[in-house]
């Protein structure tokens with residue numbers, strides 16, 4: 168089966184289990200170019216597993232993943248790694264930076280791995296750090312930075328090579344309340360200004376009060392919310408939160424980004 172031509176990323180009937188314990192049970196999703204999609208659901212609902220299948224880190228046991236009308240699920244490991252390196256960016260819940268490298272060197276890693284020259288990689292990485300309000304940290308090593316600064320460097324690293332898709336797995340989890348909305352806005356604004364598609368996993372803010380502000384912001388910055396429950400797409404809205412009643416599995420979130 169071919170993917171719909173207007174979906175940049177498309178998956179059908181994904182199943183994945185860890186040691187026989189199901190994490191995804193037939194998830195299908197389509198994402199258009201430039202869309203910002205918030206993936207919500209309670210802890211353990213399969214958000215990370217879905218992101219990892221869509222980004223080619225995991226091979227689904229059943230189902231198909233297509234990127235730009237080409238199959239990802241049939242690619243050999245080396246080809247999937249090349250695809251991830253060139254076309255995708257990944258932001259984890261904790262900023263895994265290389266401690267020996269400065270902030271700009273960390274941000275520039277995808278470019279350097281692609282074979283870009285040192286000087287040009289430095290210029291591009293510094294520009295992204297400026298855009299993310301951590302330009303003055305460019306020469307510092309991760310240990311000298313606050314957690315929010317480190318996470319911004321990780322965001323810069325995910326965007327620096329102008330990927331087609333950025334997968335962000337609860338990128339604000341380690342941050343204080345005040346930093347969360349800022350990092351999400353910075354990510355979202357940068358992605359929108361460069362036409363980068365974003366899949367952003369967030370906890371179900373209706374169920375997790377501590378994450379409410381960040382996830383409400385993440386959802387409000389998204390074009391659309393997709394909700395998972397027990398490894399399946401939820402059929403009804405699970406929240407009356409900031410995304411509002413329109414934010415069902417296929418519903419549109421308010422897109423109120425103005426940064």
Ligand SMILES: Nc1ncnc2c1ncn2[C@@H]1O[C@H](COP(=O)(O)OP(=O)(O)OP(=O)(O)O)[C@@H](O)[C@H]1O
Pocket residue numbers: 185186189190208209210211212213214215216217370
């Ligand atoms: N490496 C692993 N080994 C075994 N089980 C796993 C592993 N990773 C995830 N799981 C299980 O798979 C299910 C889905 O987990 P997943 O991390 O995808 O959900 P999630 O919605 O991202 O959760 P969270 O919000 O807590 O990160 C859960 O039951 C989880 O315990």
